[in-house]
Amino acid sequence: MTRGGRRTAAGRSVLTVLTAFGVLAGAALTGAAPAGAAPLERPGKRIAPGVTYREFDITAAAGRTRAHLLTVDLGDPHVRTGLLYPGAVAARATVSRLADTAGAVAGVNGDFFDITEAQHPGVEATGATVGPAVADGRVLKAAVPVGQRFGPALPPGTTTREVLGVGADRRARLDRLSLTGSVTTPRGRFPLGGLNQYALPQNSVGAFTSRWGAASRVRAVCGTDTDRAAACTTDTYEVKVRGGRVAGAAATPGSGSIPAGTTVLVGREQGARELRALAVGDAVTVTHHLVAATAKAPYAFAIGGCPVLRDGRPVSGLDDTVSAVRTAAGFKNGGRRLLLLALDGADDSRTGLTVAEEAATMRELGASDAFNLDGGGSSEMVTRDVGASGVTVRNHPSGGAERPVPNGIGVFSG
Structure with a gap:
């Protein structure tokens, strides 16, 4: 059959x-x-x-x-x-x-994923997963805030950063992968709050790379850290960084494929205010890594x-x-x-x-x-x-x- x-x-x-x-x-x-x-x-x-x-x-x-x-x-x-x-x-x-x-x-x-956006009229579900993801040793994304998670309630003491992975040592293990990163501008440095995520923490800046795909980035500024269904904020800003410099900006998150070598920064609330201070041509450096809580060997793959x-x-x-x-x-x-x-x-x-x-x-x-x-x-x-x-x-x-x-x-x- x-x-x-x-x-x-x-x-x-x-x-x-x-x-x-x-x-x-x-x-x-x-x-x-x-x-x-x-x-x-x-x-x-x-x-x-x-x-x-x-x-x-x-x-x-x-x-x-x-x-x-x-x-x-x-x-x-x-x-x-x-x-x-x-x-x-x-x-x-x-x-x-x-x-x-x-x-x-x-x-x-x-992994569980962003399957519906019925609470946000006009916003399309991205299909992106809740937790971190690593493929062929390369970081694809980080985890959304716990309150933005799809799926059954998490047991006490667990987070959206939980993964099962297989390391370069060919052993499977459970672990947590946490995002660490920063955005350095002529006016200073601030932490990076997200990487290729369908939901960003409040008051943060998230990075989107060519690995995100063509889906709209609007969903990233909807909901809050504790309520997935909360309204989308209008206090947003987006900056495109190419070749280490600001190449463009917009008041709202965009959509469409992101070329290799380009990083799109999306800010909400305080994060949006940080990005509004930038001008086209400003030098910007974005760094991001996933840090394992326990593993010493790098992961060949990991899934949330x-x-x-x-x-x-x-x-x-x-x-x-x-x-x-x-x-x-x-x-x-x-x-x-x-x-x-x-x-x-x-x-x-x-x-x-x-x-x-x-x-x-x-x-x-x-x-x-x-x-x-x-x-x-x-x-x-x-x-x-x-x-x-x-x-x-x-x-x-x-x-x-x-x-x-x-x-x-x-x-x-x-």
Whole structure:
């Protein structure tokens, strides 16, 4: 059968064996392993060297749901992982298209994103993600303020800067990536408040580069640090910097592709006042970096989301009431083995999991750490059979067809 123009897996069989841990945790794997065994150790279908796929059922509080699991051996020299994205931060494509374009053998959807702007009439959603993003070792964007986040409420003590990434050392880890940067002008230096973000902190200046894409930058000045739905400010200013000098200015944020070598600075409130002091021809230097809270090795890729499991323990404050179709990523063996999980959205198995059950499921699968990614209609897993020209959509998207998304995690072989 086809979903969104892509093939989907068929011919599934279901067993009904509960594991001991699952009964206690409230989310039990069925059709996965006999009681007391480690479900992760059951062999799956080999997708490529070091990459396997399998599916199984989970019995949770809301009922039975089907899960799809990719296991990736990061220690295998033939395997690598990376960020799937459509070439720009503010752009979207289906996971199957992202995977096929990049030549991935498997992949899942990624971070939560700016999907609607119903609260701001006349403002278009950008499609840009909430959290930081790193692709091929290059910084794409930083995180929006917590109050501007799309998605379920964050657990206490977590932020929009949370990432799951794989370092140059080929190990997966959870971390935080914080923006540090500055704008230096003839009148002094002030901090940079954002980088290729759909929402800027109040009173700040954000930088937009060619990696942003062609989407309007108006959304960046809407909402507040605590209220995504708050009105857009009219106290704005935009400056284009080319070759280290101011090349133009405008009273409101613009749109359209940004040429390589050009940086567009968008200011709101106090940030706008800083930019109004500049004149065409003034020298301006913009610097920006993402600083990791814990990692020493640079990231080959990193993606935003929400931690749900750390060092084998669920993060405190996880929601245990709302069941939904979800996507998760986790790792075990000191970050040497990556687990990618996507739930099925078919009508007969779309009861889903709570976030707490998601954490319990990842722990039962052997993960020491796990990360919640975007869910609902975004949840998707694809794999490419040996010799196939394109990927197969393994789960049923809950919206009936693939939803275009801004990024995902890709698995590559060769």
